[in-house]
Amino acid sequence: MRIGDFKETYAADEALLRTPPVRFWMAVFGVALVVFPWVAGDYPVYLADLVGITVISALGLNLLTGFTGQISLGHAAFMGVGAYTAAALSSRWGLGLWATLPAAGGVAAAFGLVVGAPSLRIKGLYLAMATLAAQVIAEFGFVHLESITGGIRGINVPPARLGPLEFGTDRALYAVIVAVAALATWFAANLKRSAPGRAFVAVRDRDIAAEIMGVPLFGTKLRAFALGAFYAGVAGALWAYFMKVVTPEHFPLSLSIHYLAVIIVGGLGTVIGSVFGAVFMTLVPEILRGLASLARPHYPEAMVLLSPMTDVVFGGLIVGFLLFEPHGLAEIWQRTKRFFRLWPFVH
Amino acid sequence: MLRKGLAMAVGILMAVPAFGADTIKVGASQPLTGRFAFAGVQLNQGLADVFAWINENGGIKGRKIEYIFEDSGYQVDRAVAVFKKIMAEHKPPMFYGESTGQGKALAPEITKTYKILYGSTSFSSELANPEKYPYTFVSGPTYSDMFGVLLEYIAKNPKGGKPTVAFFYSDTEFGKDPIPYARKKAKELGVDVVAEIVTKVGAVDVTSEVLELVKKKPQYVIIHGFVLSPIPQVIRGSKDYGLDISFMGTFWSMSQMIIDKLGEDADGYMGINPYAYYYETDVPMIQKIRAFNQKAHPDVKHRPNSYLQGWFTGMVFAKCAEICLENGWEITGDNLVKALESIRDWDVGGLMPPVTFVNHKVPVGRVYRADAAKKRFVPVSDWIRLQ
Numbered sequence: 001m002r003i004g005d006f007k008e009t010y011a012a013d014e015a016l017l018r019t020p021p022v023r024f025w026m027a028v029f030g031v032a033l034v035v036f037p038w039v040a041g042d043y044p045v046y047l048a049d050l051v052g053i054t055v056i057s058a059l060g061l062n063l064l065t066g067f068t069g070q071i072s073l074g075h076a077a078f079m080g081v082g083a084y085t086a087a088a089l090s091s092r093w094g095l096g097l098w099a100t101l102p103a104a105g106g107v108a109a110a111f112g113l114v115v116g117a118p119s120l121r122i123k124g125l126y127l128a129m130a131t132l133a134a135q136v137i138a139e140f141g142f143v144h145l146e147s148i149t150g151g152i153r154g155i156n157v158p159p160a161r162l163g164p165l166e167f168g169t170d171r172a173l174y175a176v177i178v179a180v181a182a183l184a185t186w187f188a189a190n191l192k193r194s195a196p197g198r199a200f201v202a203v204r205d206r207d208i209a210a211e212i213m214g215v216p217l218f219g220t221k222l223r224a225f226a227l228g229a230f231y232a233g234v235a236g237a238l239w240a241y242f243m244k245v246v247t248p249e250h251f252p253l254s255l256s257i258h259y260l261a262v263i264i265v266g267g268l269g270t271v272i273g274s275v276f277g278a279v280f281m282t283l284v285p286e287i288l289r290g291l292a293s294l295a296r297p298h299y300p301e302a303m304v305l306l307s308p309m310t311d312v313v314f315g316g317l318i319v320g321f322l323l324f325e326p327h328g329l330a331e332i333w334q335r336t337k338r339f340f341r342l343w344p345f346v347h
Numbered sequence: 348m349l350r351k352g353l354a355m356a357v358g359i360l361m362a363v364p365a366f367g368a369d370t371i372k373v374g375a376s377q378p379l380t381g382r383f384a385f386a387g388v389q390l391n392q393g394l395a396d397v398f399a400w401i402n403e404n405g406g407i408k409g410r411k412i413e414y415i416f417e418d419s420g421y422q423v424d425r426a427v428a429v430f431k432k433i434m435a436e437h438k439p440p441m442f443y444g445e446s447t448g449q450g451k452a453l454a455p456e457i458t459k460t461y462k463i464l465y466g467s468t469s470f471s472s473e474l475a476n477p478e479k480y481p482y483t484f485v486s487g488p489t490y491s492d493m494f495g496v497l498l499e500y501i502a503k504n505p506k507g508g509k510p511t512v513a514f515f516y517s518d519t520e521f522g523k524d525p526i527p528y529a530r531k532k533a534k535e536l537g538v539d540v541v542a543e544i545v546t547k548v549g550a551v552d553v554t555s556e557v558l559e560l561v562k563k564k565p566q567y568v569i570i571h572g573f574v575l576s577p578i579p580q581v582i583r584g585s586k587d588y589g590l591d592i593s594f595m596g597t598f599w600s601m602s603q604m605i606i607d608k609l610g611e612d613a614d615g616y617m618g619i620n621p622y623a624y625y626y627e628t629d630v631p632m633i634q635k636i637r638a639f640n641q642k643a644h645p646d647v648k649h650r651p652n653s654y655l656q657g658w659f660t661g662m663v664f665a666k667c668a669e670i671c672l673e674n675g676w677e678i679t680g681d682n683l684v685k686a687l688e689s690i691r692d693w694d695v696g697g698l699m700p701p702v703t704f705v706n707h708k709v710p711v712g713r714v715y716r717a718d719a720a721k722k723r724f725v726p727v728s729d730w731i732r733l734q
Contacts, residue, residue: 043432050424143518152520153473156451169460170431243423245451247520250423286428293417304388307379307418 016189033182037174046170047286052177053238054278056184058262059271060231063188065260066268067197068224069204070119074131075232075259077115077138080251082108082233083240087155088148090241096161097176101237108233109226111138116225120218123207135253142248154247157240167241177238184231189271191227200224201269265318267330276329285314370413371668371678372439373398373661376429376449378468381421385574386599386653387445390468391416393650393657394443400639401665408672412665415439423448434461440678441664447471447520450483457482457680464667464683466660470598472524475708482680484687484707486660487621487699488733490521490571491528492710493597496619496731497569498529500714502536506566506591513542513565515556515581522548522572529569541565550577557584560592571597579608586612593617595714601724602651606717614719617727619712622655623698626723632696659698666693700730 007013017023037045061075082104089095089103115134119127142149149155159168160176167173191197199220202210211217240246258281266277292306325332375394378387398412406412415437419426426449430442444450444467451473457465458481465483467474472489474480488496501510514529516522526543533540542563544556556577560568570578582594596605596618606613623630626649628637636658640647670686671678692701702709710733715724 041435043428043435046428046431050428152523154451156455168455243427243452244455245448247448247451249448249520285425289417289429296415303416303418304379304391308384310418311380311420 016186033178037171042170045174047283049170049174049177049242051278051282052174052181053235053242054262054282055181055275056177056238057232057235058259058266058274058278059184059188060228060235061259062263062266062268062271062274063191063200063231064224064228066263066270066273067192067200067204068221069123070116070221070224071124071128071260072115072131072225072228073128073253073256073260074115074134074138075228076251076253076255077135078108078112078229078232079236079239079255080138080142080246080248081111081229082236083246083250084142084149084155084236085233086237087157087240087246090158090160091155094158094161096163097167098162100160101180101234104237105230105233108236109230112225112227112229112232113222115229116222119221119225132253135256139248139251139253142251149246149248152248154245154250155240156245157243159244160241170242173238173242177242180234180238184234185271185275188274192271196220196223204269261318263328265321265328267328270328270330272333273328273330276333280329284317285310288313370411371407371441372413372415372437373441373443373664374430374433374437374439375414375416375443376419376426376433376445377416377443378421378426378445379418383421383445383468385604386468386651387421389651389654390657390660393654393659394661396636396639396643396654397658397661397665399643400635401661407665407669410668410672412668413437416443419445419449421445423452427452434463440464440680440683441466441668443467443660443664444469447474450474450480454480454483462680464664464680464687466663468656471520472528475706477707480707482684484663484704485709486656486663487598487708488619488710488712489708490525490597491532492708492733493619493621493712494525494529494569494571495532495710495733496712497567497595497597497714498532498536498538499731499733500728501567502538506593509537509539510567511539511541511563511565512567512569513544513560513563514540515544515546515568515570517548517572518545519548519572525571546577548573548576551580553577553580553584557581557588560585560590561588564590565592567593567595569595569597570600574599575604575608578605579612582609582616583612595619598652598656601715602653603649603723604651606719606722606724609717609719611719613717616717617714618724620652620715620724621699621709621712622652622659624652624715624724625650625655630697632698635696636698655698659695662695662698663687666690700732 005019017026057079064070064072085107086100086104089100115131118130122130143152159166160173167176199215202215203217203220207217262277262281263274265280267273288310292303292310295302295306377391378384379391395414398414402411415433417429419429426445430453441464444465447469450467450469457463463482466486470485470487470490472491474483475485475489501512514526516526530540542559542565544559546556578600585592594616601618601620623633625633627633667683667686668678670689671682676682687704691703694701700711711730713726713730714728716727718725
């Protein structure tokens with residue numbers, strides 16, 4: 001049992017990682033992230049990249065929906081805008097990551113501002129409908145703005161570059177994705193503790209009260225939209241480099257809903273929840289599929305039946321989690337930590 | 348007791364690897380779930396069955412084929428994940444993919460790193476391009492070729508005066524893929540394209556589309572880019588207006604499903620299929636496939652054309668491996684591609700006419716017409732080979 005947590009300086013009080021055990025485990029985690037691509041095979045590295053991209057995008061949606069309470073069904077559209085921006089810039093002008101990532105985020109954020117504009121007047125399900133419209137319009141744009149998006153056939157994306165470095169393989173791209181994901185997480189964790197972050201939460205909890213306290217409603221909501229879309233745009237750009245091709249089929253409405261599921265399963269309004277949600281929603285179907293494929297040598301035919309079953313089990317797991325812990329995996333994590341912290345003197 | 352159980356478990360585990368080290372592996376990511384599952388399950392079964400059949404008949408020069416597949420749900424990221432997983436675990440020299448999207452996403456890595464022979468469910472014209480996709484092949488005609496075959500048929504069978512046609516396609520990659528080629532080909536053949544109608548997949552209200560047909564009165568309409576809906580609605584709609592139009596479909600809309608759905612209205616519906624149908628019992632290869640199914644799957648009465656695509660693709664994989672073994676080449680992607688390109692007039696027992704790969708595809712097909720009373724498609728042309 002840990003007792004006492006004294007702070008002697010303001011710096012200590014402001015630290016993001018407050019206690020030695022937390023710092024220790026974060027260091028271990030950091031080392032593990034660095035070592036991972038050297039020891040893991042192609043397939044785990046591929047999955048890690050996928051998780052990383054999901055983390056970045058889910059953080060964006062969590063800032064918008066979890067923290068600020070602005071439900072969005074257009075997250076895939078934001079990702080798509082970012083992906084096309086990066087793909088167009090790098091395939092036409094051969095620009096490197098230093099330009100394409102910020103540009104992808106920026107263009108997506110601008111699109112987010114437009115989509116977020118109705119949020120002053122409408123909220124809840126109505127806002128969901130407005131963002132749904134954005135999704136549909138974006139999908140239409142991806143298909144029909146052929147001069148930019150390459151239409152139905154999309155754009156073949158050259159490998160990501162940064163100066164003399166080329167990130168052509170999943171393993172090389174892993175470095176970029178982890179760095180960006182770490183930066184994104186760090187920024188979100190800090191934002192949460194700052195005045196703009198608290199303004200987000202105030203708007204979510206009671207918008208009228210927030211306004212009376214001097215939180216500019218419209219500005220805050222727009223900021224959340226821009227920020228959420230920026231994250232999504234960056235994630236979309238990484239997706240483009242990762243998939244090496246961008247077509248309109250990559251960003252359907254179902255992806256937007258998938259991201260809502262990610263943050264709900266992970267934990268709305270928590271930073272770590274976005275990470276847990278991304279890991280859970282990406283890896284669990286893979287694990288289930290791996291389990292199903294264990295049956296292959298014994299009953300090859302069974303795979304055909306087991307494969308749809310994995311979706312059912314996955315759906316059941318999500319429902320189960322939500323029933324037993326509506327606050328998501330983040331809350332389960334907190335409870336587990338509390339258990340060990342208080343052990344053996346849990347009252 | 349426990350020890351006995353353990354010993355048994357170990358015994359079972361040891362007995363399982365029936366495949367020796369010298370098997371020839373084929374990997375596959377199959378859309379067993381998701382919106383393409385209706386075909387994916389059959390494609391997968393076709394591949395699994397053809398390999399089982401080849402193995403029963405002595406394998407390829409005595410070597411067995413091992414088929415390793417996993418579900419990929421018709422999602423490009425999952426499909427690529429399955430590809431990487433199977434490549435990491437089994438390193439097969441041949442792989443079967445689930446979609447055009449997967450083929451495009453994997454192409455740079457297949458060309459640079461993996462170097463394996465890659466076939467897929469896709470008939471996309473884009474993928475049949477050995478310069479851009481050196482390891483990819485299309486196991487049949489591309490969608491462009493399908494239009495080519497249908498247009499040649501139309502040019503030879505005008506219904507009075509100059510032949511006219513309308514293209515009716517979906518707003519998707521699948522739908523738009525062959526259109527530029529089709530326009531060019533129609534011009535060459537002297538077929539007038541009187542209308543191009545683009546609509547969404549699964550559209551229910553097609554009144555305006557049908558009115559367009561009423562206005563333009565084409566002799567033929569080629570519908571492409573849909574599996575089912577809105578094909579029945581369009582055909583019924585135009586019948587209500589008393590139009591005498593021959594509707595034609597491409598591969599995915601030429602399965603039994605459409606005859607069942609249309610009922611009596613199916614009469615006269617035409618289209619192209621590059622493979623013989625399961626009920627063409629005079630075709631030697633179909634007889635073999637039926638015999639295999641009777642033994643392995645006694646409950647199965649019918650197999651759709653997607654199953655036969657799987658079967659044929661499996662034959663191609665096996666043939667390429669066989670050519671490598673005959674010539675004493677190691678079974679690698681490069682040699683398999685060389686083998687594929689060397690195939691000339693390969694007799695496949697009538698499943699297709701003698702096969703020669705041109706630009707990694709087989710530009711051949713046959714026009715069939717639905718007979719509603721018999722509930723099946725009957726051929727109305729001979730095999731048409733594009734030049």
